[in-house]
Structure formats: C-alpha cells, structure tokens
Amino acid sequence: MPTVTSTRMRVQIAILLALPLALVPTMAQAGSKTGDGASLGDAKGGRKGQNITVQTKVRTTVDGASHTAKTGSLSSADGNWTPPACWYEPAFSPKEIQATVKAWRGFDISLLDGIGDFIGDALDTRYKDGHPYKNYNLDKQGEGMFWAAAVNPNRKDDPEANSCDKPPFWVDEGEPPKEPLAVSPQVLAEYAYDELPVPDTEIEMAPTDKSTVNLPTWIWLDKAKFKKRSVTASLPGTGLSATTTAEPVSLHIEPGTADAQTYPSSGECAINADGSIGEPYAKGKADQTPPCGVSYLRATGDDGPFPLRATVTWKISWTSTNGQGGDLPDGTFGTTQDVTVREIQSVNR
Template sequence: MLGVGELVGGVFDSYFKEGHPYKNYNLDKQGKGQFWAATINEKRKNDPEANSCNKLPFWVEEGETPKEPLAVSPKILAEYAYDELPVPSTEIELAPEGTTKVNLPTWAWLDKAKFKKVSVTASIPGSGLSATTTAEPVSLSIDPGTEDAETYPASGECPIEGGKIGVPRAKGTPADTDPPCGVKYLRSSDGDAYNLRATVTWKISWTSTTGEGGDLPEGQFGADQRVEVEEVQSINR
C-alpha cells in the first residue's frame, strides 16, 4: 500500500517529470520561460479569496501573459505596489504651535519636502512584467475635534495649490489674519486639549510594462494632533 508521501510524489513525478504535461521539469526550455506557482500576499492573507488559487505550478513561455484567471496581472502588481507606498505620517505644521487662543486663527500647512509624489514598482523577476503605482497628495481635510470651531476654508478641505497645501504664517502677520488653511477655536479646551484630525487624500494611479494602466481608489491617511486652546488674557487698568 502506498503512503501519502509516495502517492503525492508519484503525482508530482507524472505531472512535472514524465510528460503529463511536462517532461523533466522543462529543463530543456531553461531561459525560455518559467514555472508560476500560487503564493499569498501576507498583507491580504485574511481576504476571503486568498486561498482560491490551488493549481499546481504551471509553465509560462517567456514574454507571454498567463491564461490562468487568478494569475498575477499588471493590475495585481499595481495593487501590490499600492500596499508598499511609503506615504509619510500625516502630521501637519501649526502656527501657533502647541497652544492657541480662542477666536484667533491657527494656520495649518504640510511640509512640502515630505508631502510629494511617491512611487513604487512591483515586478516578477525574469518575466519582464512590472507595474508602477504612484501616489500624489491632492487635498488636506481638517476636523478640529469639536463643534466649537471654524475651519479655513469653511468646508475644511484645503486643496493643493502650487505643489503645496496651506502656507506657513509669515513673521509679522497680524494674529487675526485668516489663513488659507487652518482652524479657529471658539471655546477653550479647559486645561485639556482638542484632538485635531488631519487627513490627506492621495490620488493613486498606475502604469505597466504592458501599456496597461489607470487609476486605483484614492488613499486617505490621517492622524490626530492635540491642540490646547486658551482664553485670551486681558488686563484692565
């Protein structure tokens, strides 16, 4: 009686070695193609369809696209590259820093050196197949963390203009000057702090060596920052 190991080994020998459908593991075609096998993206291993591809490794001629519906395509490579995009943490610059005053605007902007277009390329070695995914910041959304606040602009959406989102407050700018991007708190945080949430929307697109390309769903990445708000102190004489 054959053991499980012998049975499996026999199936593999027949499939890859004895001509059903491959002979001697296609060694005579070395450099003219390669075997493709199923693998799971570790970042998506819990997806319902992660284990859908259960075929034995199969041969693909050099320069050809696999006919297998679940085989890696340029778009799948683009989606894989999406997962690896080095998007910076969403921490905005504020002026004044740390503590701000009730009814005085706080200016907000992004570090232009950090928030710029980024790209990642994913490829299958030896196949000539690759895809490049690019993310470009397009807007900043500000949630003050309280209803007792106003945003600039009123929508809370700061668009990208001239390659940057918002502008730093210049020295000598009057304290009550409205910023192009920012927030004004209408009530103090009473010794605590508000959690201001800044979310950057990134436009995602891709291209590939096959000429295919297009857009992927926009990415939104946000983070909270604590902002202390104090009443303006006045002195009466």
C-alpha cells in the first residue's frame, strides 16, 4: 500500500505537469519586464500545461498599413497544407527566465503545501544547476535569448498547436536555431497567408431578382474590388520579414443544382486582362451566351431557391528580406447566395 508521502509526491509531480509553468508570473507580475524580451505577463502555460507559450510578437501590415480586421480568410486549395499553428521565437532574456522561476517560490495550492518550491526546484535543475543551463545564462545577458513556443492566434484550437512542446531553449545572438519549427522568413510568409484580408465573393448578376428557365444569367466581378492584396509579417528586433501576396485568378460557379448549365462548361471563369471576371450584362444580350454565367433548366419549387456558390481562387506567392521566396498553395474563398428561377420562356430585360 502506498504511503501518504509517496502519494503526495505523485500528486505533486502530476501538478507539475498539469500547471502552467508561468502561472505565477502571469498573476503576480503581469506586464512587468525584466529585460529585452517578452513581458512576463505574456507568458502562459501550454495546452497541456507542460510548456511555456508566449503571445507572438509578430506584427503584420496590409498593403503597407496596419490593420485590425479582415473580411474573410482564405482556405488552402491543398487539403494537406495549412499555415503553421505554432512556432518558436525569441521570448525571454536570462533575467526573465530567472524571474519566472523565482516567482514560483512561496506559491502554494490548498492541500499541496510546498508545491511552489517543488516546481521551482525542478525548474532550477534545468535553468540554474547546469542541466542543461547554468545560472539562467545570466553571464550571457545581451548575447542571446531563450526561445519559446508561440501559437498562431488564428489556429489556437488546432491539434497542431500542441506541436511546439519544447520548454524555452537558448539561442546565441546571430546563430540560427537548430529547430525546424523556429520562426523563419517562410514561417512568417505562411503566417501572413492566414492574415490575408480577402473581400467577400459577392458576384454581380443579371437578372438581379429572378432567373428564368433556359435563359442565361450573366455573372461578373468588379475589377476594382478583386485586386492583389499583400500582407507583410515581421518579427521586431530580428530583421526577419516576409511579404505574402494574393492575386485573384479565377471564379468557380456551382449552380446549386445538377439541372443547370454553366458558362464555360467547367464553371471556371478566368480573370480578364484588366483584372475583372466575366462581363457585365448589357441590353440586347439576353439571348447571347455569357463568358461567365449559368442557365437553369428547371424552376425552383417548394424546396426553396437554388444555393449558387461563387468561389474565387487566389494565387499566393511570397518574398522576404533575405531573398527567399516562392509560391504557397492557392487559396480559395467563396460565398453562397440564393437564386430563384421562374418558369417563363421569354422575358424583356
């Protein structure tokens, strides 16, 4: 039968794994700053409490201007690729790691007296006693940083957000970290992908109120609305920066019923030389075939209007301050609007 002491020790170890390592700094020293890295108040426990995560310091601008909101988010056309859910970035100076560990001292939880000292001892083993760091690397103050995990705020609920599960580790100034998930120009470019503000895919249609069986409905998009958009992501103090650009290339039409004919037959309307998609309807073109549009072969009934979905595909590329760059998977963004179709064989427009 286990003793009370052994049971208490197992509980303490479980708490060590379950509590955020930075819980006390968050409560007791929120917003304080002891060096040139992250605010201690920004540090918090990882998803499973086994690691420190910090609020990312990556900043973004849209077409050169700061932004706080966007209309829509792109979905990757490649089902096997998504922007990164987490990465490692410079976060703590030696003094900040020291303060984080010391903040545990004297912190107790009901029924678990001494848990603060117990966790502090465990952290001292890593950051003070030479396993693998000695005296919090205070002798290297200003010569590097402890890097910590940061979670993409757009993907904090993704399972992949748990991938950055290493405790803070030291990186010398000017040395690239030996860590595949460390922040880099490509990571910044992929994060910027998540921040691209794309406009709602609200198509222009003629007729605007109701379509007619066997008569084409013209569809087009305004060139002024669908133009290139760029987001630049940078990490202050590192010189790392990347710009990701989205350029609209086509519009895909899904009529919402199999009883329809799209124009072109593929339903894929290419972008025109002037940046527009399709062609606005003009009087006298009622019987012509539109370059982009749809003809419904039956009227809507008691089951309601047809859900016509229009999806724009955006070509994505990136460049960076160090000369790296390339393409990222195409992005898509679409909206659905209801179309009512009537049983009239002829109509004046």
